[in-house]
Amino acid sequence: MSSKEYIKQLKEKIVELVPENIKIKNIEFEGPLLVIYVENPQEFADSGDIIRKLAKDLRKRIIVRPDPKSLKPPEEAKEIIKKIVPEEAQITGFFFDEENGEVIIEAEKPGVVIGKNGVTLREIMKAVGWSPRPVRTAPIKSKTIENVRNFLLASREERKEILKRIGERIHRGTIYEDKWVRVTFLGGSREVGRSCYLLQTPESKILIDCGVNVGNIHQSPYLYVPEIQPLDSIDAVVITHAHLDHCGLLPVLFKYGYRGPVYLTPPTRDLMVLLQLDFIEVAGREGNPTPYESQHVREALKHTITLDYGVVTDISPDIRLTFYNAGHILGSAIAHFHIGEGLYNIAFTGDFKFEKTRLFDRAHTHFPRLEGLIMEATYGGSEDFQPSRKEAEEKLLEVIRSTIERGGKVLIPTFAVGRSQEVMIVLEEAIRNKRIEEIPVYLDGMIYEATAIHTAYPEYLNSNLRDLIFHQGINPFISESFVRVDSSSKRQEVIEDDSPSVILATSGMLNGGPVMEYFKALAPDERNTIVFVGYQAEGTLGRRIQKGWKEVPLPSAGGKRDVVEVNMQVETVDGFSGHSDRRQLLNYVRSLKQRPEKIITIHGDENKCIELASALYKTYRVETRAPMNLETVRFL
Structure with a gap:
């Protein structure tokens, strides 16, 4: 059955199921x-659980959209909404x-926009x-979210065509009678980095x-490799x-011809x-x-489809x-x-944490069905036991206190996303409760913008x-303890200031980014401390320093290389990682x-x-x- 025939069949069913007073203009x-x-979406909204019933009967995700002709122009709609919603809602x-x-x-108060029992x-x-969809105003404005929204809005006509094409491909109907499931490992197997896996059925x-x-x-x-060539033979890309x-x-996929969908959560997209x-x-x-170039990032963004958990x-x-x-x-x-009609169920964990942290609940375990599991093994080695989060926090605060006492600075190389925000919450609480001195905590690199995105998705x-x-x-x-470093002059000011401070800077493995300037300046001084709170991959500068290198070559102007002496104290605080340790993986x-x-282990050094x-x-x-890498495993 073609997608057009399928649409026709669905339309007949929908007309049978919805009340006669609802005027259906089109379905696609x-x-x-x-x-x-629909021409009268208000009638649809007043029809109780009709959408839920349709979704259940048709086994499809359904959205009811007003006929564009029934929508007020945005500027006019804004003024009308402002008159309807009480001022105390503080629309921003x-x-x-x-x-x-x-x-x-x-x-500021989305509950007021909703009104009692949704009346507003x-x-x-x-x-x-x-x-209308009310959301709480984020306390820190994110330039990224604003740019993403504006770009998608400007691309709406093109996106509509993209989504129609994707919809036709999804619902093209099945061809083969064979039943099998296999996964080809294209990267990230017996290594950390370049994760990439191909799930195939007939x-x-x-x-x-x-x-x-x-x-x-x-x-x-x-x-x-032939399995994924041409790239447009891929039905979908899923980003964990x-x-x-x-x-x-x-x-890169879009640079070389892929034009299909990319599925991810809304925060992952931004x-x-x-x-x-x-x-x-x-x-x-x-x-x-x-x-690739920025145009390829934009092309990928045009093809994104966001999904919330559990949908x-x-x-x-x-x-x-x-x-x-x-x-x-x-x-x-x-x-x-979920493959076929109950044929097989397989889950890819991506990177996961099976412990409640300062930011998130522990990883989900209750799947309706699960026959195959592909899981990370970053800390899967027999000796990879991390301290509890409480122990990790205590050690970090002790390192900071001792560094402050000798008049030094604490440099924490960290990923902009995840560990930075975990450490920020710990430091804010410690300063608020007088557990460490009230010193400035500088945020350099993308940490501030990444934090803004966190505030947009509570x-x-x-x-x-x-x-x-x-x-x-x-x-x-x-918190007022956090100071944004948003220029090279501000960075130099932080470096030259003799007073103690904590500096969070990207990147987390010292493979580029603003952290390198701090490291070059602070490494020779034994009063300072560098603290690793995340995984340091083999081959990175972070791993070499962690191993105890006392001299490290770094690129400088003119293509030359400088040798930096590492006299600063080097500390590793395990327990802040967003990865599960050996015990958590088994649990x-x-x-x-x-x-x-069947369980497959990936995303870890070979022995792990x-x-x-x-x-x-x-x-x-x-x-x-x-x-x-390059092996294929058959699951069914």
């Missing part, structure tokens, strides 16, 4: 969504999402036609992640989270754009060839995708694939942090609602992957493997 697929255009902004027929209303929302919809090709090797940016996934070793080379643009900017500034979505004729919380960084997801943070922000009136992210499998039949696979087999008596 836009990406994974079945969009029903509007964003008209024509793709979904929604108006996002940013307000219904009044808005009847007056302007747009479906009908579908799904690429999970497409990352760069942060220790060697010239080493990319095996994107030239925004770290560059998982999404850094996504724009953080991904931020990190990718920074990646090519830093590479260009340091004279390295860039694998089941068709992504090909025989595969449904659901994201679940991974607890690693903001928006990080475990990607669960629903992705854990309940403790949301309670602190919304009910206790304490937002750790906007994760133990805690799964359903024990998988092998040791974890062996331990899982001995403990749970399930089939395990630690494949090499």
Whole structure:
């Protein structure tokens, strides 16, 4: 059956199911969504659970969108909404999402915009036609989110065509009677970096992640192998989270011809754009060839389809995708694939944390079904036991206190996303409770902007942090202790200031970025301390310093290399990592609602992957493997 025939069949069913007073103008697929255009959306909104019933009967994600002719122009709609919503809501902004027929209303008090039992929302919809979605005003404005929204708005006509094409491909119907499932490992196997995996059935090709090797940016996934060529034979790309070793080379796919969808969570989309643009900017500034240009980042963004946790979505004729919380960084997801009509279920954990942290709840374990699991092994070695988060926090504060006492500075190289915000919350609380002196905490690189994105998605943070922000009136992210470093002159001022301070700067493995300037200046002075709070990959400068190198060569102006003496104290504070340690990895499998039949270990040094696979087999008596890159494993 063609997608046009399928649409015709669905339209007949919908007409049968909806009340006669609802005037259906058209229905069509836009990406994974079945969009029903109606002339009187208010009537649809007043029809109770009709959308839920339709979704259940048709087994599709459904969105009801007003016929564009029934929508008030944005400027006129704004003025009408301002008159309807009481002033005490303190509206700070509007964003008209024509793709979904929604108006996002940013307000200090979104509850007032909703009104008692949603009465104000219904009044808005009847007056302007747009479906209102109130959100809380973020305390720190994110330039990235604003730019992403504006770009998608400007590209709305092109995006509509892209989504229609994607929708037709998803619902093209199945061809083959064969039933099999296999995964080809294109990067990130027995190594950390360039994560990339191809999930295949007779009908579908799904690429999970497409990352760069942060220790060697010239080493990319095996994107030239026959299984994924031509690139446009891929049905979908799924990005588990925004770290560059998982999404850094996504724009390369679009550079070389891929034009399909990219599925990710909303925070992952925004953080991904931020990190990718920074990646090519830093590479260009340091004279390295860039694998893609900003235009390819924009092209990838045009093809993104965001999914919240727990939303089941068709992504090909025989595969449904659901994201679940991974607890690693903001928006990080475990990607669960339901293949066929109950044929097979497989999950890719991406990077995950099976422990509640300052930011997130622990990784999800209750999947409806699970036969195959592909999980990270970053800390899967037999000796990889990390201290508790409480012990880690105590050690960090002790290192800071002792450095302050000798008049030094504490340099914390950190990823802009995840560890920075964890450390910020710990430092804010310690300063507020007088556990360390009230010293400035400088934020350099993308940390401030990444933090702004965190404040825009409070629903992705854990309940403790949301309670602190919304009910206790304490937002750790906007403490006066944090000082933004937004220029080279400010950076030099921080370096030359003799008073103690803490400096959080990117990048986390000392492979470029503003942290390098601090390191060159502070390393020779024994009063200072460098603290590693995240994983240091083999081949990075961070790993060499961690191993105890006392002299390190660094590039300088004119193509020469300077040798920097490392006299500063070197500390590693384990326990802040967003990765699960050996104990947590084993406990994760133990805690799964359903024990998988086959477990594959990836994303770890060779010995870590092998040791974890062996331990899982001995403990749970399930089939395990630690494949090499370019291997293909059949699951069914």
